[in-house]
Amino acid sequence: MDFSLSSEQQMVVDTVRSFVEKELYPHEDEVERTNAVRPDLVREIKKKAIDNGLYAANMPEELGGGGLDTVTVSLMEMELGRANFALQYLVARPSNILRACAGDQVENYLLPTIRGDLTECLAMTEPNAGSDLRSMKTKAVKDGEHYVINGTKHFISHAELADYVVLFAATGEEEGPRGTRQKITSFLIDKATPGYEIAKGYNSVSHRGYHNNVLNFDNCRVHQSQVLGTADRGFDVANEWLGATRVQVAAMCLGRARRAMELATEWAAQRKQFGQQIGKFQGISFKLADMATEIKAAELLTLMAASKYDQGAMTDSDAAMAKLYATEALGRAADEAIQIYGGMGLMDEMPLERIWRDARVERIWEGTSEIQRHIISRAMLRPLGG
Numbered sequence: 001m002d003f004s005l006s007s008e009q010q011m012v013v014d015t016v017r018s019f020v021e022k023e024l025y026p027h028e029d030e031v032e033r034t035n036a037v038r039p040d041l042v043r044e045i046k047k048k049a050i051d052n053g054l055y056a057a058n059m060p061e062e063l064g065g066g067g068l069d070t071v072t073v074s075l076m077e078m079e080l081g082r083a084n085f086a087l088q089y090l091v092a093r094p095s096n097i098l099r100a101c102a103g104d105q106v107e108n109y110l111l112p113t114i115r116g117d118l119t120e121c122l123a124m125t126e127p128n129a130g131s132d133l134r135s136m137k138t139k140a141v142k143d144g145e146h147y148v149i150n151g152t153k154h155f156i157s158h159a160e161l162a163d164y165v166v167l168f169a170a171t172g173e174e175e176g177p178r179g180t181r182q183k184i185t186s187f188l189i190d191k192a193t194p195g196y197e198i199a200k201g202y203n204s205v206s207h208r209g210y211h212n213n214v215l216n217f218d219n220c221r222v223h224q225s226q227v228l229g230t231a232d233r234g235f236d237v238a239n240e241w242l243g244a245t246r247v248q249v250a251a252m253c254l255g256r257a258r259r260a261m262e263l264a265t266e267w268a269a270q271r272k273q274f275g276q277q278i279g280k281f282q283g284i285s286f287k288l289a290d291m292a293t294e295i296k297a298a299e300l301l302t303l304m305a306a307s308k309y310d311q312g313a314m315t316d317s318d319a320a321m322a323k324l325y326a327t328e329a330l331g332r333a334a335d336e337a338i339q340i341y342g343g344m345g346l347m348d349e350m351p352l353e354r355i356w357r358d359a360r361v362e363r364i365w366e367g368t369s370e371i372q373r374h375i376i377s378r379a380m381l382r383p384l385g386g
């Protein structure tokens with residue numbers, strides 16, 4: 001077992017770290033203050049990411065992407081995760097589900113997305129179907145060569161900026177292992193398609209500048225050629241290509257947790273009370289020790305899951321453990337870093353209050369902590385008939 005980074009991986013880490021510090025950190029205060037990324041700044045960061053070879057680093061080289069394996073993408077995520085989410089998002093890692101594009105979809109969606117000419121969003125969640133996605137009410141009914149789609153999605157990230165949506169909709173029923181269930185199909189739907197409306201979403205406490213939308217589909221007609229993957233097998237497409245997404249979330253959380261820990265460590269070494277550095281009080285130094293240990297444990301879980309993904313051996317539990325532990329470790333690290341800073345930790349002069357706010361959503365999206373625990377325990381109990 002070799003825990004060292006290859007020279008290529010170290011180069012990726014150094015390049016991304018320097019990009020984050022030079023191109024993203026300087027704009028963080030503005031985004032936090034205005035809750036928006038200026039359109040000219042969007043273009044500028046995107047262009048710099050492309051020029052520096054960081055754009056679409058997760059996509060295959062032969063399609064114009066960076067061709068990085070999942071371990072190296074995770075190392076990259078750890079660096080990008082340090083920065084404000086809305087800014088780091090512009091260094092796009094297109095959704096892996098686009099790898100399911102076939103025929104004309106490759107030219108029309110996959111390649112332009114890798115080049116940075118188009119951006120996508122992904123819509124599964126509905127007001128009454130969150131963790132229980134299979135109960136979704138959005139329906140796509142076959143009508144000749146078309147599907148007619150009706151329904152509402154909510155919480156859909158950056159849909160207002162996306163040129164198209166990867167939409168999941170119910171397309172009938174089938175017998176599953178536990179009785180009748182809905183069949184789900186995924187579609188590629190352009191922003192301008194009649195019947196597809198992007199409405200205002202909700203204001204979230206996490207990730208300022210990164211917005212979500214409500215999507216309404218009202219008799220929206222799409223040709224069957226817009227089906228992504230196989231009709232009625234939308235969850236198979238998602239399972240095949242979105243497995244690494246939870247690992248990416250874990251990696252990004254680690255970046256933010258490390259930033260919080262570094263800030264807290266510097267402060268503990270420098271701030272004096274009662275005539276000595278506060279880091280000399282065990283009440284403070286032990287917090288740092290716990291933070292460092294948890295972050296290291298989360299890093300090992302994350303890189304192990306990524307490595308197993310690259311070998312085609314990652315289980316759902318591997319990804320769930322990485323996501324669960326890293327997101328929860330981030331929550332604790334952000335909270336304790338503020339405690340170490342005292343009152344100043346809560347002020348928006350420091351990135352800590354933002355890291356603390358941003359940490360909260362990570363235990364909810366991409367599968368809540370409870371759902372991750374469900375996945376892990378199911379794998380333990382099922383072989384015993386539980």
Ligand SMILES: Cc1cc2nc3c(=O)[nH]c(=O)nc-3n(C[C@H](O)[C@H](O)[C@H](O)COP(=O)(O)OP(=O)(O)OC[C@H]3O[C@@H](n4cnc5c(N)ncnc54)[C@H](O)[C@@H]3O)c2cc1C
Nearest residue numbers: 122123124125130131155156157364365366367368370371
């Ligand atoms: C800011 C933001 C952006 C998002 N972006 C997107 C996006 O781009 N695309 C998209 O499709 N979705 C997106 N989501 C949706 C996100 O994935 C869901 O919020 C998440 O899956 C949880 O669904 P829910 O909020 O409806 O909670 P619910 O599923 O209603 O859960 C409520 C509570 O019940 C618990 N619970 C539910 N089922 C179980 C169970 N079986 N066992 C134990 N506990 C359970 C949950 O863990 C949670 O604590 C986003 C969400 C947010 C907040």
